[in-house]
Amino acid sequence: MTRPAHIARLDQDDDEPYAGTGAGTDGGRYFNRELSWLAFNRRVMEEACNPAHPLLERLRFLSISGSNLDEFFMVRVAGLKGQQSKDVDRRSVDGLTPGQQLSEIVAEADRLMDSQQAVWGDLRVLLDEAGLHVLRRDAVDDATEEWLEGHFRTQIFPILTPQALDPAHPFPFIPNKGMSVIFDLVRTSDDEPIRELVMLPAAMPRFIRLPGDEDRYVAVESVLKRFAGLLFPGYVVHGAATFRVLRDSDIEIEEEAEDLVRYFANAIKRRRRGRVIRLELETGMPDALAAVLKEELGGGLTGTGAIITESGNLLGINDLEAIVDADRPDLKFPPFTPRFPERIREFGGDCFAAIRAKDIVVHHPYETFDVVLAFLKQAAADPDVVAIKQTLYRAGKQPAVINALIAAAEAGKSVTAVVELKARFDEEQNIVWASALERAGVQVVYGFIDWKTHAKVSLVVRREGGQFRTYCHFGTGNYHPITAKIYTDLSFFTADRQIGSDASQMFNYITGYVEPVAMKSVILSPHDLRARLVALIDTETANARSGCPAAIWAKMNSLVDPSVIEKLYEASEAGVVVDLIIRGICCLRPGVPGMSSNIRVKSIVGRFLEHSRIWAFGNGKALPNDGAQLFISSADWMPRNFDRRVEYMLPIENPTVHDQILDQVMVANLIDTEQSWELLADGSYAREDPGDRPFNLHRYFMTNPSLSGRGDSVGADIVPTLSLRRGH
Incomplete structure (x- = not known):
């Protein structure tokens, strides 16, 4: 998923700033794409620290940040590692080579993973206080021990397959996102050492719910370690540790692929066997076990080898989603039932x-x-x-x-x-x-x-x-x-x-x-969407230079394309007021005198994932919502969307729909304060101050009649009207 983040930072006392982005060799005109994405994922994670959210929803944000980070390594980092292995020195827009980017990415990702573990520690305490427990190994009482042993014997033991690691048994293949436990054992009969590996089957639940009135869970790897003696009778456990593997999961299209369906069917099978990109080791793993894993899975400790991290005591933060599913409605967002559009109801359901x-x-x-x-x-x-x-x-x-x-x-x-x-x-x-x-x-x-x-x-x-x-x-x-x-x-x-x-x-x-x-x-890419977008920005620039009102408001998921960014810089310095709502990646650097002084960028992360693409251009009007050119689109402002995807851009010319999207949806995003972060000129994000009149756009739309119900079907006095005239 992709899915759902300031100055209340988790590690504000760190010596090293976590949100810096590479300035590169171009004088800092762009932020690095990958580091900008990591900053977005940190905003997602920091929602886990937001006391305004119910406790299990905070845990959900933490889980999402873990899932996001996994995918980032499996695709984006894998791509950079591939470039590095082929000695490709193509630089990013901010002037960094693949190797330089990887160096900064690994450092920032390590800080992010440390923060995830710290957040999990804090949430675990709060969950305990709320009567929802994820038990530590030393917190199991005798009655629970007895039940767990029976559960292990009947529900876990039969599907485990221990594998010896010795010259006669090569190191087994560990699938993508696979979690395993490695053991150092000594046979009691003759003190013979042996090393064993046990993979946890993907179908096995990560957390076991214990019987009883309270919600109590225990991680399956902890149960395996606890009852290792049942799996290895006649042996003494001298060391045990959990590890996890992430592999390259991107699929490259070969031009000679004649049958796409067959090609992708085979490529999906190959994906699970892609090269190891990240090897996660449980903190405190014995050196001897860590050395084996680094040798077998690390692919070398430098250069193009796997990125090896110690990820705390809970690997696979994304698996906490299973705890979020606990039947505790008191710890979740109140249920929300979306409305069926009144306009369709007016016609008896005839669309x-x-x-x-x-x-x-x-x-x-x-x-x-x-x-x-x-x-x-x-x-x-x-x-x-x-x-x-x-x-x-x-x-x-x-x-x-x-x-x-x-x-x-x-x-x-x-x-x-x-x-x-x-x-x-x-x-x-x-x-x-x-x-x-x-x-x-x-x-x-x-x-x-x-x-x-x-x-x-x-x-x-x-x-x-x-x-x-x-x-x-x-x-x-x-x-x-x-x-x-x-x-x-x-x-x-x-x-x-x-x-x-x-x-x-x-x-x-x-x-x-x-x-x-x-x-x-309809405007299409890769046909003419880029050219039409640039022409709209140029028109606003010309309006500003001729003394006419000029403004651009744009909402999207990502802004990466350098040529469009340069056009926005040019518009800014001509006097165009540019307001951008970019949920995720933003390579544009706002608020720099002489370059982007009139550009403001904000990111909204909250209960829902902001995904719509809406673009508005003032069109020289003194009251912009009386004459702005408005578009919706399937595209973000990225090279791939302009050059390598079929996308549409559609003008909204119906007056009622135009006003609904601009005066309601767009303005609500612009004036939101409770879920908004501002991108600063140094690349960091600062949570907006809600002020005396906080506004939450998600709450607003959940508690007001639908857009499609405005007009004849719903009285105008029922729907509060947001407006650029008043609100911005």
Whole structure:
């Protein structure tokens, strides 16, 4: 997941600053991408220290930070290690070689992991006070000992496979994210030493819940060490320690791959055997055991070998998610039920009638993703629908979207699904869905070999009055029912004929490589999105230089592209006021006199994961929300999104939807103080001061009527109106 962070820092007394970013050789115009990501993950982790969150939600943030860090090593660090092993000296935008980046990344990641262990120690104490215990080895009483022994004999012992480590038994393969315990033993009969390794099966729960009224858990590796005598009768344990392995999990596309499905099926199998990137050792591991692991798994202690860390007494921080699932609603966020859009209800649940009447914007997760499913299900059942075209990047394991497409195909409709096999860590699931769709008669297309299809678009063609009308859904997030409950995204529904025509060309581009022509609304990458974005920034720059009002407001996940950053610097120094809401990576350096003095960057980390991409340009108007050009998109401002992905950028011209997105969603993000962090010119982040009138954008949207219900269906006096005029 990717998923959900100041001056209340955990290690504010450290001698070394944790959030510094590499200035490089270019005079500090950019922050390093990888270090910026680590700073984001620290913000996620620091939410685990936020007393405003319920205790188990704080533990969830800690777990997410662990999962995020694992993926970072498996992909980003693995890529840099690969460059280093091939002597690639390509420098990052901030001027660092792969080796220099790795040096700074390892140092910062070590500090982050130390902080994670410290946070876990603090949370463990608070959990104990709340009656939820993760027991230490010395905290097991006699009754618990007896139950644990029986559990070990019947539920753990049968599935463990100890393996001797000696010349006759080579060191076994440890799978990616695999956790194991290594033992130094001595045979009592003849004092013969022996070394054994026990892998913990991936299917085995990491934490065992003990019987009783209280919530008590014990880590499975602790149980294994405790009852090692049952596994190794006739031996004395002289040393035991846990370790964990992370492997290179990226998949490189080979140009000569003729069958993408077969290629990815094989690549997924290879992934679990990728080279070791990080070897995590339990703190205090005996030197002799550590030496064996470094020799067998480290691949050499310098150069291109694995990164070896001592990660405290709890390896695999991400596994704490199992404790978060405890049945303790008093320690979690109050349940939240998203609303079904009132606009659709007004038309008796008829999505097409509602969209024909007026463009609709839906704000997830405050408004349910079920409306998207309803749109697809209605299309599948409607005898007047003749065709459905759908992109699928990450659809998750729930089959609702897939079932709707299958039902449509089985009903005789022409159904096309663009399935992206290159969606990292979803490749296997996407292959499964592609097979199911093809069996039902859906035309499955895998898009481009070199580019990912990341645009989130659904198109329905319906016969109406002897003609065809096209209905479109454009999303800023994936067609994923689970992440739609925790990611903030926009769904835009329209029956606009020009947009429908453009969307049809987009699908033809993906499925048949037919170059789009005369598209008037939808802007595509890698076709012309970058050029159009730069032109919009240039217009604001020209407005400022001519004395007209000029402003840019943009919300996205990441800002990396150097050419766009340079354009923003130019706009800033021309007098354009630039406000950026960048949740994760930001390579732009704000607030530097003479370079970025008019640029402010903030990051929002809270209950929900900010994911929508919204861009607004003042357009020379004194009251920007009366005339700003507004766009939604599937793209972040990164080279990959502009040059190596199929993305869309869509102007929002319907006045009501325009105001809903700009005056509500965008402004709420700009004025949030309770969950916001400001990026400072030195690369550190500072939590915003909530002040006398704190504002929490997530709470605001959870407690106010939906955007799609504004207008005729909900009185204007019911919905507080945020506004750039008043709020910014």
